[in-house]
Amino acid sequence: MEAVLWIVLAIALVIGEAFTATILVIFFAAGAAAAAAAAAFGAPVLLQIIVFAVVSGLSVAAVRPIVMRHARPAVETGDTPFGIEAMEGARGVVLDEVDESRGMVKIDGELWQARSFDGKESFQPGDRVRVVRVRGATVLVWHDDVPDV
Numbered sequence: 001m002e003a004v005l006w007i008v009l010a011i012a013l014v015i016g017e018a019f020t021a022t023i024l025v026i027f028f029a030a031g032a033a034a035a036a037a038a039a040a041f042g043a044p045v046l047l048q049i050i051v052f053a054v055v056s057g058l059s060v061a062a063v064r065p066i067v068m069r070h071a072r073p074a075v076e077t078g079d080t081p082f083g084i085e086a087m088e089g090a091r092g093v094v095l096d097e098v099d100e101s102r103g104m105v106k107i108d109g110e111l112w113q114a115r116s117f118d119g120k121e122s123f124q125p126g127d128r129v130r131v132v133r134v135r136g137a138t139v140l141v142w143h144d145d146v147p148d149v
Contacts, residue, residue, distance in 0.1 A: 006036030031056030
């Protein structure tokens with residue numbers, strides 16, 4: 001019966017992790033799963049608690065730094081950016097006028113909704129722009145002052 005309680009706690013902690021952005025609660029779920037295994041093998045309650053504490057603590061101390069290092073943006077780690085991160089700095093051409101509330105640009109053959117980065121500037125069709133930031137499915141753009149190299 002104790003193993004079932006530990007499993008329920010582990011499941012509850014996994015669900016709790018889904019509602020946080022800390023990448024911390026999941027390690028306590030691992031501790032609860034280890035305690036459930038100890039309970040399944042007939043360990044006394046005190047030993048189950050010790051297993052929970054030790055596995056949770058070791059997971060936080062050993063695994064969390066690795067996970068957090070890989071969760072940082074590529075710009076911080078010096079890696080090559082990919083996906084949405086790689087969009088920042090990309091060049092595009094304005095298709096429909098871009099201002100603070102609307103616009104469309106073509107970047108690497110793809111159409112993107114666009115807005116002016118500062119909200120004051122506007123760009124006309126044919127203007128070359130550079131992506132400053134990506135917000136969801138919208139790119140914030142500014143003048144492309146760098147000549148083609």
